[in-house]
Amino acid sequence: xxxxxQELKENIIEQLNLEDMVxxxxxxxxxxFGDGLGLDSIDALELIVMxxxxxxxxxxxxxxxxxxxxSINTMxxxxxxxxTK
Amino acid sequence: MxxxxxxxxxxxxxxxxxxxxxFLSEVVSYQEQILPVxxxxxxxxxxxxxxxxxxxxxxxxxxxxxxALQDAGLEEVDAIITGTGMGCLRDSEKFLSAILDNKxxxxxxxxxxxxxxxxxxxxxxxxxxxKGYNFTYVxxxxxxxxxxxxxxxxxxxxxxxxxxxxxxxxxGEYTAGLHKIIGHIKPEAEDVLQVLQSKTKGxxxxxxxxxxxxxxxxxxxxxxxxxSVSIFNTLSKSELNNEAxxxxxxxxxxxxxxxxxxxxxxxxxxxxxYYETLANGLFQNTPQVCYKHLCGxxxxxxxxxxxxxxxxxxxxxxxxxxRFNDFPVKxxxxxxxxxxxxxxxxxxxxxxxx
Numbered sequence: 434x435x436x437x438x439q440e441l442k443e444n445i446i447e448q449l450n451l452e453d454m455v456x457x458x459x460x461x462x463x464x465x466f467g468d469g470l471g472l473d474s475i476d477a478l479e480l481i482v483m484x485x486x487x488x489x490x491x492x493x494x495x496x497x498x499x500x501x502x503x504s505i506n507t508m509x510x511x512x513x514x515x516x517t518k
Numbered sequence: 519m520x521x522x523x524x525x526x527x528x529x530x531x532x533x534x535x536x537x538x539x540x541f542l543s544e545v546v547s548y549q550e551q552i553l554p555v556x557x558x559x560x561x562x563x564x565x566x567x568x569x570x571x572x573x574x575x576x577x578x579x580x581x582x583x584x585x586a587l588q589d590a591g592l593e594e595v596d597a598i599i600t601g602t603g604m605g606c607l608r609d610s611e612k613f614l615s616a617i618l619d620n621k622x623x624x625x626x627x628x629x630x631x632x633x634x635x636x637x638x639x640x641x642x643x644x645x646x647x648x649k650g651y652n653f654t655y656v657x658x659x660x661x662x663x664x665x666x667x668x669x670x671x672x673x674x675x676x677x678x679x680x681x682x683x684x685x686x687x688x689x690g691e692y693t694a695g696l697h698k699i700i701g702h703i704k705p706e707a708e709d710v711l712q713v714l715q716s717k718t719k720g721x722x723x724x725x726x727x728x729x730x731x732x733x734x735x736x737x738x739x740x741x742x743x744x745x746s747v748s749i750f751n752t753l754s755k756s757e758l759n760n761e762a763x764x765x766x767x768x769x770x771x772x773x774x775x776x777x778x779x780x781x782x783x784x785x786x787x788x789x790x791x792y793y794e795t796l797a798n799g800l801f802q803n804t805p806q807v808c809y810k811h812l813c814g815x816x817x818x819x820x821x822x823x824x825x826x827x828x829x830x831x832x833x834x835x836x837x838x839x840x841r842f843n844d845f846p847v848k849x850x851x852x853x854x855x856x857x858x859x860x861x862x863x864x865x866x867x868x869x870x871x872x
Contacts, residue, residue, distance in 0.1 A: 448626070449570070449628075450570040450571065450628070451570060452566065452569065452570055453566050471567060475571070475627055475628060475631070478626065478627050479626050479627070479628060482624050482625070482626045485623075485624060486620070486623075486624040
């Protein structure tokens with residue numbers, strides 16, 4: 434699980450062009466949207482594509498995303514349970 | 519009709535031109551096929567949250583615009599008109615590569631958003647909070663002149679007071695590779711300060727952003743007055759001297775009245791003949807200036823020539839590195855710019871002291 438969290442942080446920094454951030458800047462329970470990292474709706478689309486491409490998870494219900502993308506912890510837990518690759 | 523003045527400049531190029539207090543006092547020399555820009559500190563101008571979704575072309579355009587607005591002492595403009603030949607090329611390449619690599623799946627929005635040609639103008643408007651007219655011209659090497667022509671018409675008719683115009687293009691690695699294969703870029707790296715004397719085909723490429731506030735109100739910061747701009751998709755060498763003469767005549771001046779002619783030579787033996795036709799013809803007794811050995815060739819490189827012209831007129835100075843012949847220069851009152859790329863999309867621009 435720790436390796437997955439590390440991987441997620443690296444991917445988020447790279448995919449979302451968070452140029453000034455390093456992995457250590459993102460805590461496992463930081464809010465990804467809103468007051469935390471301040472991600473927005475375009476980032477949400479990038480994360481949905483990342484789940485599909487990297488872990489074979491297709492999010493069909495957009496409402497699910499709100500809980501899944503809350504933090505690195507929630508993302509890692511969801512990926513661990515639902516990944517197909 | 520109202521006059522159209524150049525009230526400010528902002529430039530990011532392969533030279534340190536982002537500092538408006540300087541005028542090519544230090545020249546950066548390169549031994550390259552493609553020239554990089556001398557970057558300002560983009561973070562001084564763009565918040566990090568906004569910068570992360572900006573391609574290089576957008577960053578260059580936004581910062582050159584902000585420098586131009588600072589120079590004009592303005593917070594806002596009535597319109598933003600951008601010229602770009604290829605738009606945000608790197609993200610276009612990224613997006614197209616992703617389509618191929620991922621078999622048309624998993625396409626993400628960011629590189630697509632950044633890849634469209636009018637993204638630069640849009641991002642400038644967002645940064646300036648400008649809700650006015652916003653237009654992008656994509657007309658190869660007359661993209662910048664097309665933007666200038668649009669602004670000039672609006673200002674002459676008093677439809678706007680201050681318009682930000684600019685030319686911006688960025689280098690994309692894959693596209694540059696294609697240009698090398700087809701010989702548009704020189705086969706070997708060359709000393710760019712000597713490239714105008716090159717005996718080989720192709721040009722040294724570059725990138726950059728040059729923005730200007732044009733206004734129909736002159737002020738103490740005005741650099742010059744745009745008298746006329748004319749563009750031609752096709753023009754043969756045999757017609758050039760006559761067309762130049764007709765252009766000048768239509769504006770009430772003759773070749774003898776031109777104090778400096780600014781030519782877009784890029785050292786390509788295949789196409790510099792167009793410039794030589796004028797340099798050895800109508801303007802054989804006129805001081806001649808070239809600039810693409812400093813900024814490289816790109817679709818909106820002529821906007822750097824326009825920057826050079828504005829600085830020459832305001833400073834009444836002609837840095838030696840720009841000179842293409844030895845004719846003495848006295849007062850610089852009238853300047854004619856001529857540009858073309860690979861024998862197509864020619865432009866004449868007449869600018870005078872104000």
